[in-house]
Amino acid sequence: MSDDGNPMATAQRLARPPLPRRFYREATAGPHEAGFAVLLDGRTAKTPAKRPLAVPSADLAAALAAEWEQQRDIIDPGTMPVTRLVNAAIDRVAVEIDRVRDDIVQHAGSDMILYRAEGPTPLLEVEERLWGPILAGAEKALGVRFVLAAGVVHVEQDPAVFEAVERAVRPLGPLAVAALHSMTTLTGSALIALAVARGEVTAEEAWAAAHADEDWQMSQWGLDEAALAERTGRWREMAAAVLVFRADTGA
Numbered sequence: 749m750s751d752d753g754n755p756m757a758t759a760q761r762l763a764r765p766p767l768p769r770r771f772y773r774e775a776t777a778g779p780h781e782a783g784f785a786v787l788l789d790g791r792t793a794k795t796p797a798k799r800p801l802a803v804p805s806a807d808l809a810a811a812l813a814a815e816w817e818q819q820r821d822i823i824d825p826g827t828m829p830v831t832r833l834v835n836a837a838i839d840r841v842a843v844e845i846d847r848v849r850d851d852i853v854q855h856a857g858s859d860m861i862l863y864r865a866e867g868p869t870p871l872l873e874v875e876e877r878l879w880g881p882i883l884a885g886a887e888k889a890l891g892v893r894f895v896l897a898a899g900v901v902h903v904e905q906d907p908a909v910f911e912a913v914e915r916a917v918r919p920l921g922p923l924a925v926a927a928l929h930s931m932t933t934l935t936g937s938a939l940i941a942l943a944v945a946r947g948e949v950t951a952e953e954a955w956a957a958a959h960a961d962e963d964w965q966m967s968q969w970g971l972d973e974a975a976l977a978e979r980t981g982r983w984r985e986m987a988a989a990v991l992v993f994r995a996d997t998g999a
Contacts, residue, residue: 767822775816777809784809786816797839801831803923808834808995829988837926837992848929849917856913856938857905859894861957866899871964878957885948886939890916916942920997927993934958934986944990947999951990955983 772788779785783804786793793801793816803809808830815828825832841848861879865871887893890912897903920928924945931941935958943949949957956963959979966972993999 767824769822770819772816775813775819777806777813786812788816795835795839799838801834801838803834803996805995808923808992811991811995829985830991833926833930833985833988833992834923837922841926841929842922845922845925848925849914849920852917852925852929852932852938852941853910853913855932856942857910858902859939860936861939862894862903862905863897863900865961871961874960874964878960882937882939882943882949882957885943885946889942889946913938913942923996924993927989927996930985930989931993934982934989945993945997945999951987955986 774789775793776787777784778787778790780792780800780802782800782802784806785800785802786809795801801812803812811830812834815831816823818827861875861883864875864879883894890909892906892909892912894909895903895905917925917928928941928945931944931954932938935941935954937958940949940954940957944951944954962972962975966975
């Protein structure tokens with residue numbers, strides 16, 4: 749493929765490792781000692797760390813196998829968000845789960861929905877409409893009160909907040925923790941992610957809440973096509989995280 753004489757584009761293209769070609773005829777899900785695995789021509793698929801690509805849930809295994817089956821001439825991880833997340837859960841989160849749980853807990857202490865705009869009033873109304881019910885649900889479920897702030901000046905939360913969030917995430921295993929961490933990162937809010945986990949909001953409602961400020965700004969100043977295109981890619985990651993969480997926990 750020509751880079752039209754652009755040396756930077758050529759260097760970037762050459763720096764990217766080539767994607768592997770599809771080497772299997774069929775991808776299916778089947779029984780495994782860990783539950784269910786992705787089978788490539790009957791053989792268990794492996795994670796990048798050479799561990800079995802196996803999960804406890806038949807539905808999750810089917811979703812993984814569907815991503816592998818949808819690959820054509822090459823295997824493009826960029827089109828496989830469920831597989832990437834499960835790989836991360838098996839290869840990384842499982843061996844450092846306490847650190848990942850703690851990252852979610854600490855995120856809740858400076859959560860996006862606790863920091864409200866200083867104005868104008870219409871934006872404050874949007875934030876309250878989308879964030880207020882999520883905050884109220886978190887306080888009820890966790891049994892704590894959060895301190896709100898106006899603007900970006902940091903406010904300290906009561907230590908009980910961190911203890912309550914830690915209790916909420918402690919029972920979760922690697923798959924669910926990986927999914928919850930992904931939702932937290934993508935939305936900028938552990939409290940939004942936990943609301944999805946509790947089934948209080950849908951993935952779509954969570955996504956709208958996560959982009960409350962950005963959408964309001966675009967309603968005033970016009971669409972940002974680049975931001976919307978990037979958001980589309982992140983939405984696929986969000987949907988994958990919700991799928992993995994629900995399949996693993998039955999929520």
